[in-house]
Amino acid sequence: MKKIILSASWLLGISLFSSPMASTHWNQFRGPNDGVAPNAKLPINFSDTKNVKWRTPIHDLGWSSPVIWEKQVWVTTAKKDGTELFAVCVNLETGKIEHDIKVFDVANPQNEWSHLNTHATPTPIIEAGRIYVHFGSYGTACLDTQTGRKLWERRDLNCDHRVRAASCPIIDGDLIFLTYDGVDQQFVAALEKENGKTRWMTKRTYKSGRVPPKDKPNDNRKSYATPTIIEHDGKKQLISPAAEATYSYDPSTGKELWFIRHGSGYGYNVTCRPIFRHGLIFTNSGISKKLFAIDPSGSGDVTESHIKWTTRRGVSNIPAPLIVGENLYMITDSGGMVSCYNAKTGKQIFSERLGGLQNHWVSPVYANGKIYFFSKDGGASVIEASSEFKVLSKNEFDTVFVSMPAIAGDSMIIRSDTHLYRIAKGYEIKALPKIASTTKRSKNTKGLSKKPQQRNPNNIVDVTAYYLGGKTNSKGIFECSFLIEEPGVPKDEWPQVKFTGDRFQAAFSGYKQYQKVNLDLAKRTALRKK
Structure with missing residues (x-):
């Protein structure tokens, strides 16, 4: 890890409105103060490497948001088919995994409409010594945060969630x-x-x-x-x-x-x-x-x-509003329309578009005069929290954001579909391994750009890969992804490549999950391994 500027601001312990311990206790979904951390000094410019203290891969798939208690960050995750459910604890300071606990096995998981939800979407809630992890009808459990021991469980409370909890x-x-x-x-x-x-x-x-x-x-x-x-x-x-x-x-x-x-x-x-x-x-x-x-x-x-x-003007289905002072802010699920209302009267103050790819399932958060938005398309936008619409920055990740951020002191923990990041001023880490011949997503179009990036002819374009699965996204376009084998690199650090476009459905949708293939990244074709 490359450290640019020595910063000890996280030691100061910033308090949230009514919670004296809130600087290190983001204990639940949207935190102790509905997404508000008034004194947190967060960077407005960040990326997969810039102003990142650490980045930790989280196995399998889950959309639960991180919760924080003192030096622990917890999330839940699950096998993509829902047969195994886990709770994972990461050290806040180092990003190292401290606990990886299988909580439940599931005999008959729901797998219809798999693109709409995961099997580990409910955010847990944590307090001193205990974390309560919840998977809807699959079960609820209380774990000891120091030992990881299961203290109690309930698996008899059930309903048909249809698309999981x-x-x-x-x-x-x-x-x-x-x-x-x-x-x-x-x-x-x-x-x-x-x-x-x-x-x-x-x-x-x-x-x-x-x-x-x-x-x-x-x-x-x-x-x-x-x-x-x-x-x-x-x-x-x-x-x-x-x-x-x-x-x-x-x-x-x-x-x-x-x-x-x-x-x-x-x-x-x-x-x-x-x-x-x-x-x-x-x-x-x-x-x-x-x-x-x-x-x-x-x-x-x-x-x-x-x-x-x-x-109904500017109201979303999924992201919740954010209230700062007398202003209420919202962002639409699609289109990136940000609206501001007077919370007391309902009078609209402004309605403006962020622009670009903006499909939002994440509720905004507030810190030190700024509002942070994260999109499913890997965008992270920051605006000024005022009665005037002013964009301060637009940041891009080559990933997906569905989970709520958590704020601890002067840093923010965000979860993508593959990693946890600790965003803080003055740090930089190495980029994830790049895949030869993959095309960079255009800022204005979803999926592969029409004009591919030029390739180094010495790069390897025929690789061994594992099919992770495919689905139709919210716009009705087929997406699928592969895990690329990299000899000498730990498996949890192997990179992924995603193909977007209906032309790939016939070629790839017949593969089984984790099927081993030869993947030609230049031609975007795959052959089964014998």
Whole structure:
């Protein structure tokens, strides 16, 4: 590792608004303060090598976001076919893997619509000495963070997620809360943190009566949102979005307090975690893309009485809003449209495009006057957090970002589809091995550029590779990837190459996962190894 500038700023311990230990405790999905780290001094220019302290490969595939407690960073991952589920711990300072724990074996994993989700998408939640890892209907477990020993597990809470689970666990007091919004049944459960025993379970009550497409029965009942705990008028509420309604429950008993209906359109596939600011709850309706600002003081059905403002302009399905001061920021799932609203009134302040490839599944984060956006296309954009749209930087990685960043002191941990990165000022690391004759992705088009890069004739273009799989992406274009064998290099550091385009589907889709092939990178063809 090449160290450019000696920086000890991470030792200073920066605190987040209400959490004195938040500089080293990014304990849950979106962190302890809904994606806000006000004093973190992060670089605005970074890449796969620049301003990177370390980069650690994570085996297999998962979209869970990293969580941090003191010197540990944890993520979950899974075999691509879902048969094995893991929890991985990385040392925050060195990037070295400290634990790699198989948590569960899965006999019959769900593998339909594999391009829409992974088998390890819910983000775990961590506290002193314990981490709670959740894989939806596959199971939930509590692990000792020092030894990796499993303290308890539950595998009897089930629903049909259809495209696997995504809702993350949260904790409050002595309880951990789990969400199951499947196509068959929908409920929230509270378990005792100490032993995993059920304290209460509450079923969802509201049904709109809408009929989903015939090929996806009950699709309007499934959802993937993560709840949050708020305190209003001296009483706690568990705010839990479902597919067709957002509910408030008494977190100690599970009693339903109030709900709002998501209204016209199919309000399912909700992924937004609610935010509580300025006395209002901000959440959205999923596919119907409607943002709500809700007064949490009501009871029963409060749809007509307690929604203070609502909008559809610039609202996303997957990324959640970010609130900084009185401003609410959003980015659309596709197109890179950034919108800013006054959070109290709903008045739109601006709506501008970032430009280029911008397909966002990652909610933005805020640090020290700046907002960071990460796209599925490997882009990382930074804008000024103000009432004027000002782009500060655009950075590119040759990877995919789906997971939320985590912030610790003056550094940020981001997870791609293959690696964990620690982004911090003053460091530089070596580039990943390059693949001969691969074409660089154009900034303005997805997949392979029409004009290939010139090759060094001495480079090897006929390599041994392993087929990792193919799928149709969100734009309906076929993508597939290969792992390139590099003798003398550890297997977890072997590079990958991806081919994008429907012309590759007939050539490659018949291969089995991990099948060994001869790959001609010049002609982009493969032959089976004998």
